[in-house]
Amino acid sequence: NAGVTQTPKFQVLKTGQSMTLQCAQDMNHEYMSWYRQDPGMGLRLIHYSVGAGITDQGEVPNGYNVSRSTTEDFPLRLLSAAPSQTSVYFCASGKGAMGTEAFFGQGTRLTVV
């Protein structure tokens, strides 16, 4: 059972570089989302999607783009990395109405220097 798969697990970027964090789920969930987790701040929603072709912004969307061309995949793009984007990123997918009982990937630890 793969569940929610995130890649890479670790990444170091230089300021100004771009990259894509990958997220794939094999549970046929309609709802997928991206969070960042910073010390003492819990999880904050970056972007979410309620189905293929539909995305929307969460609490902290600036500096990030998403797309949802298939049900399975929901990549997160950092266009021009900044040190403030140093964080642990989690992708989640959900079954039921609006992503309830969300299942999380194992996280990506990103450092921007």
Added chain:
Amino acid sequence: EDKVVQSPLSLVVHEGDTVTLNCSYEVTNFRSLLWYKQEKKAPTFLFMLTSSGIEKKSGRLSSILDKKELFSILNITATQTGDSAIYLCAVLNFNKFYFGSGTKLNVKP
């Protein structure tokens, strides 16, 4: 502004103790409240609550929601060292999740 506040921020207990973790919220369009346990990596789902006064129970863990007073509690009885983790509360506001900052529980032998 939607927000979720958890208390206490951290807690140290000994094995066998009972603990109560608190979660209060202010969100529009409330749909559900969820509890998660986070050890070293990804949060894992514990409970989802949608109705007031109905206790959800799983082994030594239980949780209840009060939609009038806008809070939930998570109880853990007869704590074990394996319960050491960060416990996260999240509220689903229509189609967005809002998380609290978590309660870090440390259970000592």
